[in-house]
Amino acid sequence: MFSKKRTIDDLLIEWQYDEQLKQNIVHWQTIEATPARYSKFPNELHPSIKKALNKRGIEQLYTHQREAFDYAVNGKSFTAVTPTASGKSLCYHLPVLQKILEDQSSRAIYLFPTKALAQDQKADLNDLIEDMEEEILSYTYDGDTAPAIRQKIRKAGHIVMTNPDMLHSGILPHHTKWVSLFENLKYIVIDELHTYKGVFGSHVAHVIRRLKRICAFYGSDPIFICTSATIKNPKELAEKLTNTNHELIAKSGAPVGKKTFLFYNPPIVHPTFGVRRSSVLEVRDLATRLFEAGIQTIVFAKSRVRVEMLVTYLKSLTKNKIQDESIRGYRGGYLPTERRAIEKGLRDGTIQIVVSTNALELGVDIGQLQACIMTGYPGNIASAWQQAGRAGRRQDSALIIYVANSTALDQYVVNNPTYLLGSSPEEALINPDNILILMDHLKCAAFELPFSITDSYGEFEVQELLEFLQDEGVLVKTSSNWYWMSERFPAHEISLRSASQENVVIIDQTVPAGTKVIGEMDTYSAMTLLHEEAIYLHQGTQFQVEMLDWEEKKAYVREVDVDYFTDANLAVELKVLNEDKTSQHKTASVSYGDISLLAIPTIFKKIRFQTHENIGSGKIHIPPLEMHTNATWLSFNLPENWSEEMLTDALTGASYAIGSFIPLYIQCDRNDLTVVPQVKSVHNDKPTLFIYDSYPGGIGLSERVYDILVPIIEQTIGHVQNCPCQNGCPSCIGAQDSFSESKQKVIKILSILLNEIG
């Protein structure tokens, strides 16, 4: 029998003649290989480092690594945009190690967005140091660090690898225990810069400002080194995050092998409603083909459940082999030892397919594979490229298959390959100006070091805010300074991963003796998702909310298995508080400013899966919630021959569609922004479309929308028009109950608006 093993190039030739497969491939594109661009080792590079590099077969640097070294040596902070597997860690290891070898007292902090990443990088760095045969101490410092070695890390660790949360609550408020670190801090490395966006990024921006303030106190002025995946605004993000000017290294010198992208759209199985075959099943079939051809593949899926489904499906391929480990799942929460085992299996070829959530998208080192399948669009270009970057060994061809889901964004991407392949990626936005986040960290900063009565904080003038904190009773003012004077430990009251004052804690009481907290949710979302009797989905498992203790902010849930989901209605009153920017058009206006939002939960419906029939409803007993945030709004006159009712329907569909497309421009989750139509807005009695940040105080998203509203509407119209459904579907304007002409009306109203403001 002849071997079925084939190379990617063989396989692709074969697929070109596979008519059945070809029907579903919307687009097929090959990007030719780019050769490496090298630079010599810098003259001053320490012989021990050279030795270690030579030992790994590195005789020269990629151009971006050399550029990084030169910037750092010249005392310039910089941000390097580095694709997967381009040797990005040498961009920071080299200057940091060089500095330590020149001056043993030097220190560096490495910041990684998660604990697991820090631990992975530590293993990598320690190997390098070992090959250098030098006495350089590097440690991870996080919640898992044993108390016995903490003292040693504080005093003697040259390189401390940690995460922003630990820095925020475990290191900065205790900075006097870290004197030798802060006095000699030469470098702050921020890896995976692109993950610091939205609420989290805005918090971290303040953690960095506090860090810099403490460095200044101890007389150090560290250089920032950031590495980022491809985003539109790496330099701007780095500068905003660190409040420091950055140089940009935009071009990687690493070689890229030939890559073939296939855009795969599952076939339509129900033409009227535009229903397509499940992407999971399609991925199963594609992965099977790759498995049989002997091609090492990584499959990305968005949720844990999907990962598990795919692993189960695929394992049936090997069910006749005993103890076969060639197909493995990989989810968050794996132990380092398990990860090492998977890594090793991938390297030595015993694992052939790994199915992963986006946990493997970040810098975790699993080596390089031959093919990558994305089950659905990961949400933004940066992630998609990170995932695609997992495929492609140095010189070999790589295959990347993107299999679309039926959501609007997925359908857009599969039908517009240039969006992913050609256009510039999204922006990552943060908003350190968010007053709520700022006040949180101002408290922490005041705890850490007193403010003088002439001090500012970061780029902010804060004297009046300090006055406010005095009124709150946590600060005391003397003739020269503001001092923290309270028993409270402010860092413990602030979580970097949320902007809300308070979160609702979700408690699983399925096992009475083993109740456990399974998650938390901001109060605003909780109103519609955690009301009593709501079906709450947590990592694919259904839970029913049995009791919601709104006062204590606790939701008690129990695991259930039902064939419906719940959908809650929220009546929203919007008031404009302050108009910061506005642009007038013929009869319409676009504005940006502060709004107040009164959300009143009303009723919820139980809706059966598949059929979407309404099988029950109830009242929600939660008091209204007021939130202040930022918004961009578009007001216009009621078009001629339109009734208010017609307009309501059309605007609802238009809002759905617009909401789906904002993530094309701004790196954010679909839920980070909310689009709400009002036929008669309170502030000017006109039909108005509000687009607001879903977090108290705003995180800068809607402000950006103000600038790019025209292209967003253009894009939306184009997509709704091109959607193959007849009357609207979840891929464009949302599911429609009636056979009215909703779709046409949505296109019409959007065109009117575009005409007004375009």
Place this chain on the structure above:
Amino acid sequence: MSYENKMMQLKQMLGKKKEQPKNKPTFQKPEKPFYINEWQKAGLALVENDFGVLFKREVTYPFTFQHGFYKLGLFFDAVEKWQKATVEHPYAIHIDEPVLFFDTETTGLKGVGTNIFLLGLLSVEEDQFVLTQYVLADPANEAAFLFESKFWQQSKTIVSYNGKSFDWPQLETRWTLNQNVLPKLRNPRQIDLLHSSKRIWKNNLERMKLTKVEEEKLGFRRNGDIPGFLAPIIYTDAIKSGNASALMKVLYHNEWDLLSLVTLYIHSTNLLLEGEWEESATTYTNIGKWYGDLKQPLQSEQVLTTVTENYQTEEAGLAHYYLAFQQKRNGMVEEAIKSFQKALSFVNNREKLKVLEQLAILYEHQLKEYERALHYTNEGLQLLESQSFIKKDQQMKYVINWTRRLQRVEKKLKSKI
């Protein structure tokens, strides 16, 4: 949401900084607080030095001063007892060693934002004990307050209650914050009586709060004491309002703490060095075990033997247990077995399992009496299976080990027959 509303108003005030030149100011003496007169009236003395002002209170006590069961002067007897003693112990104080009893009051529990506002020092002088309490005038005058404590100059042995892990590190934090003006802080020897109390009264006292130890062991009961957790609020109020009357109560609280440190040292020394046998078997067993852990086997054996001889077997179970380990280490197999057997019925299941294991080992490997070994092995297995005093996964491991032992002993028994 009034907080948010306020925030929105504040947002209007939020300005962005224009670049301003950074020039580090040299030290400037802070201004004096407005309440100097009030605090003096309350009984505090004003002190002024190069770094600003602070307040101070001083009290002296003759050696005959009675605090609970003890006169303070007995401290010298305690030091002399250590001098004469043949054992080595981390709590021994040398006769020429200068000591300082030390306790602070703070505005919080941890972190750089926690201030020390009261440094209480009780020193031993030629003819009396002297209490000196330094009070932080306000946070701006911290350098003056720290400087006055003389911790940069003197290096006396510090005797405290939880000072090793709390008060002293807190002092180091404050010192670091003022390191640009203050001379370097010294690193003195520390004797922490919380640690010794925990060793001595484990399983005997439920809580190791100093006030509890005073009542139960030192014969002292406080009248009109303010609870320690109110101290931060009281201090904050005193510097905001200028009224120091409640603050004085914090000073008295601190004074009692310091006096009790002296008598606690005296009492602990007596327990460690001479068997007066007024306390429970548990206490002396703890002490015996402590000597064992300190690698003082003779002293350990002596204390434990005395417990086994002076108390009922029911109370002395643990003493037999620890003694048995000492004996085994010394190669006294027969004695060890006897002690283990005595301990067997009077210890908790966790120790009981260890006793059975030891007996099984001794009979199997030392005496080669396999029937006996088999008997204890079976008992051990039974205990393991009947009780759930250990975690499930650990229990499994134990069961595997014990089963292995059972098989081995059975095999040996067979080959012997």
